[in-house]
Amino acid sequence: MKRVEVFGLGYVGLPVAAVLASRGYEVIGVDVNRHAVTTINEGHIHIVEPDLDMIVQAAVTAGNLRATLTPEEADAFIIAVPTPFTDNHSPDLSYVKQATEAIAPLLKKGDLVVLESTSPVGTTEQIAAWISAMRPDLVMPDPNRERSDVYLAHCPERVLPGTVLRELIYNDRIVGGISRECARRAAKLYSSFVSGKLHLTNSRTAEMVKLTENAFRDVNIAFANELSVISEQLHVNVWELISLANHHPRVNILRPGPGVGGHCIAVDPWFIISAVGESAKIMRAGRDTNDSMPHRVVRKVKAAADRFRAPKIACFGLSYKANIDDMRESPALHIVEMLAHDKVGELLVVEPHVKELPRSLREFSNVRKVDLADALNDADVIVLLVDHKQFLRIDRQILDLKVVIDTQGAWRAPAEEVFTPGA
Numbered sequence: 001m002k003r004v005e006v007f008g009l010g011y012v013g014l015p016v017a018a019v020l021a022s023r024g025y026e027v028i029g030v031d032v033n034r035h036a037v038t039t040i041n042e043g044h045i046h047i048v049e050p051d052l053d054m055i056v057q058a059a060v061t062a063g064n065l066r067a068t069l070t071p072e073e074a075d076a077f078i079i080a081v082p083t084p085f086t087d088n089h090s091p092d093l094s095y096v097k098q099a100t101e102a103i104a105p106l107l108k109k110g111d112l113v114v115l116e117s118t119s120p121v122g123t124t125e126q127i128a129a130w131i132s133a134m135r136p137d138l139v140m141p142d143p144n145r146e147r148s149d150v151y152l153a154h155c156p157e158r159v160l161p162g163t164v165l166r167e168l169i170y171n172d173r174i175v176g177g178i179s180r181e182c183a184r185r186a187a188k189l190y191s192s193f194v195s196g197k198l199h200l201t202n203s204r205t206a207e208m209v210k211l212t213e214n215a216f217r218d219v220n221i222a223f224a225n226e227l228s229v230i231s232e233q234l235h236v237n238v239w240e241l242i243s244l245a246n247h248h249p250r251v252n253i254l255r256p257g258p259g260v261g262g263h264c265i266a267v268d269p270w271f272i273i274s275a276v277g278e279s280a281k282i283m284r285a286g287r288d289t290n291d292s293m294p295h296r297v298v299r300k301v302k303a304a305a306d307r308f309r310a311p312k313i314a315c316f317g318l319s320y321k322a323n324i325d326d327m328r329e330s331p332a333l334h335i336v337e338m339l340a341h342d343k344v345g346e347l348l349v350v351e352p353h354v355k356e357l358p359r360s361l362r363e364f365s366n367v368r369k370v371d372l373a374d375a376l377n378d379a380d381v382i383v384l385l386v387d388h389k390q391f392l393r394i395d396r397q398i399l400d401l402k403v404v405i406d407t408q409g410a411w412r413a414p415a416e417e418v419f420t421p422g423a
């Protein structure tokens with residue numbers, strides 16, 4: 001196998017394409033975004049991810065990676081397109097379908113198709129059905145047969161934005177084939193760059209494993225968020241509470257925050273809930289708790305703003321988590337949008353990872369992007385929404401002069417006192 005084509009050059013597809021290219025494959029990246037294609041072909045990247053620019057530049061310069069708007073023939077196809085959900089929380093597989101329809105006419109005997117996008121259970125089988133409808137000449141894989149004309153597998157991405165390149169190589173991967181041979185062939189391709197273990201299974205299990213990982217995290221963050229609500233009622237400091245409880249060898253509570261964002265953890269549990277309804281009670285409750293958090297923050301900011309006649313409120317951070325530029329499903333962005341909409345004073349937004357405000361905020365006359373120093377100077381109320389490293393270094397004496405709402409516990413008091421006998 002020489003030529004690999006990656007569909008979708010985003011946070012997952014581009015790193016995969018670049019790493020495969022660095023292992024000597026001829027890699028073609030396909031994307032519908034013309035700006036992304038041009039930028040990559042110039043050896044640059046259109047997203048923020050540490051070190052990715054270097055390996056993309058090296059791959060493009062070596063001639064192993066090129067991007068295009070038009071799909072071409074290849075030996076293996078990797079689908080890494082978005083799988084969002086619709087307004088009623090059911091999965092939207094239209095991008096996966098479009099990619100499949102682009103791949104189907106190009107397929108020849110022996111080709112491999114791998115779905116990396118996080119998808120509801122049954123999607124890989126659905127791709128097989130779509131291909132089969134367009135290419136009745138090809139023998140599709142079957143769980144009970146080793147050989148087929150094309151091979152189809154699900155190898156869900158597992159990388160954490162911000163540490164993608166390390167995780168892409170070192171994480172174990174789940175490889176689920178429609179048949180065992182499909183899984184083996186996909187694993188062979190991934191073994192060229194994955195140094196973690198490659199665990200083989202069927203495609204439905206692989207799909208469910210991925211959804212389970214993110215649902216697990218969502219439910220556990222919901223537990224931390226629920227603790228923060230309870231602690232406020234009971235006058236307990238939640239950060240101290242969690243830190244102390246986590247000294248128990250079998251307790252590991254996650255961090256409460258302004259809500260759960262990103263394109264994965266806030267989305268994936270719905271792929272399970274929407275398929276099974278009532279059976280997913282805890283997952284559903286977790287989603288509701290996490291979704292309620294931004295509204296709590298807004299209520300707190302409004303209460304703080306009420307103390308000033310013409311309040312200036314600095315909002316620190318817009319991305320969905322620290323040290324990245326990604327604003328998809330970001331609770332921070334959602335909070336600022338709600339504050340802007342409700343005209344809660346003048347909003348001074350500090351987000352070091354973007355040059356300008358996102359479109360959803362530009363329409364508001366009460367929202368301005370400012371730099372950190374100006375915000376610290378001018379604001380009456382400071383709301384820490386994202387714990388970007390730039391914000392952690394802020395002089396506490398300046399903060400002492402402001403009304404501070406720290407949703408991340410980043411500026412909390414030093415750790416608890418530990419008793420030392422004889423000290």
Ligand code: SAJ
Nearest residue numbers: 157158159160213217254255257260261262264265320321
């Ligand atoms: N968050 C909290 N408290 C915590 C941890 C996270 O409120 O203790 C919030 C974050 O601020 C953020 C959201 O949760 O808004 C999600 O952030 P994250 O860092 O937990 O996860 P993602 O969405 O960036 O990446 C996840 C990862 N999944 C798991 O850790 C199980 C990653 O490995 C997956 O590849 C990715 O989803 C994905 O694409 O599915």
